[in-house]
Amino acid sequence: MTRSIVPALPAARIQYERWYQLGLQAVLTATTRLKQIQAASVTSQISAFPRFTIFCAVQRGDDRVAAIKQAALALKVVPIEVDISHDQVALTFGLNWLQAGLPVWQPTDARVLHLYDGLLTNLLGTPFQPITAMQVTVNDLATARLQPSTQAPARIGVQPNFHNYGVDLAAGGLLSVVVAPALQWQSRPNGLLQAQGYAGDEAEELCGQPNNHKIIPFPKGSRACS
Numbered sequence: 001m002t003r004s005i006v007p008a009l010p011a012a013r014i015q016y017e018r019w020y021q022l023g024l025q026a027v028l029t030a031t032t033r034l035k036q037i038q039a040a041s042v043t044s045q046i047s048a049f050p051r052f053t054i055f056c057a058v059q060r061g062d063d064r065v066a067a068i069k070q071a072a073l074a075l076k077v078v079p080i081e082v083d084i085s086h087d088q089v090a091l092t093f094g095l096n097w098l099q100a101g102l103p104v105w106q107p108t109d110a111r112v113l114h115l116y117d118g119l120l121t122n123l124l125g126t127p128f129q130p131i132t133a134m135q136v137t138v139n140d141l142a143t144a145r146l147q148p149s150t151q152a153p154a155r156i157g158v159q160p161n162f163h164n165y166g167v168d169l170a171a172g173g174l175l176s177v178v179v180a181p182a183l184q185w186q187s188r189p190n191g192l193l194q195a196q197g198y199a200g201d202e203a204e205e206l207c208g209q210p211n212n213h214k215i216i217p218f219p220k221g222s223r224a225c226s
Contacts, residue, residue: 020120023120027112027136034048034050034107038106046104046140047102047142047155048107048140048141049103049160051094051136051137052094053090053092053135054093054119054133054134055131056128061086061181062085062179065084068089071126078173083178084177085179088132093165097164098171100153102142103157104155104157115165117162119162172209174206174207174208175207176206177204
């Protein structure tokens with residue numbers, strides 16, 4: 001797996017290289033998982049896509065919620081979810097598919113790397129530093145969408161780029177923001193990070209264009225350790 005794009009400016013290049021190395025193993029692991037799903041599929045195109053979560057250190061994040069939301073909404077690609085604790089912020093980016101049908105693709109090393117490059121480039125020069133960890137999971141949209149009694153949707157071939165991995169504010173999309181001061185992410189045996197510390201009474205704020213915000217209380221315990 002080789003890099004395709006590296007920033008030209010020295011400072012940005014150094015930052016990019018550090019982040020690249022930080023998340024490389026997670027990207028390789030997710031790519032291997034995608035290929036396993038592809039090998040087990042009856043077709044070469046699958047509905048599983050990588051999902052990226054970036055963890056950033058912050059001081060008193062629960063006291064700086066407004067500034068963090070503003071910074072997230074100002075990103076070129078707005079994350080689909082932001083989780084804010086006292087000392088850490090997690091930004092999650094995933095394929096934002098709002099059309100009818102089921103998106104499918106043929107994952108390759110180069111295509112996953114292209115998404116990873118978009119992720120890193122999207123964060124250069126932003127307040128979301130220092131980045132302390134990156135997590136890349138695999139999200140199968142067929143599993144997430146299809147109910148047992150639901151007719152299988154039409155499969156639509158796509159070639160995703162990172163611009164498809166965020167909220168489309170202009171189209172009325174909403175960013176999910178959750179503030180949980182005691183939230184911590186702990187490493188699991190499989191190498192992934194698990195969220196712990198939700199009190200169970202947090203509220204989710206859906207943020208979009210100015211004056212387009214909505215608060216949704218969680219049912220007690222609904223956010224516990226996902």
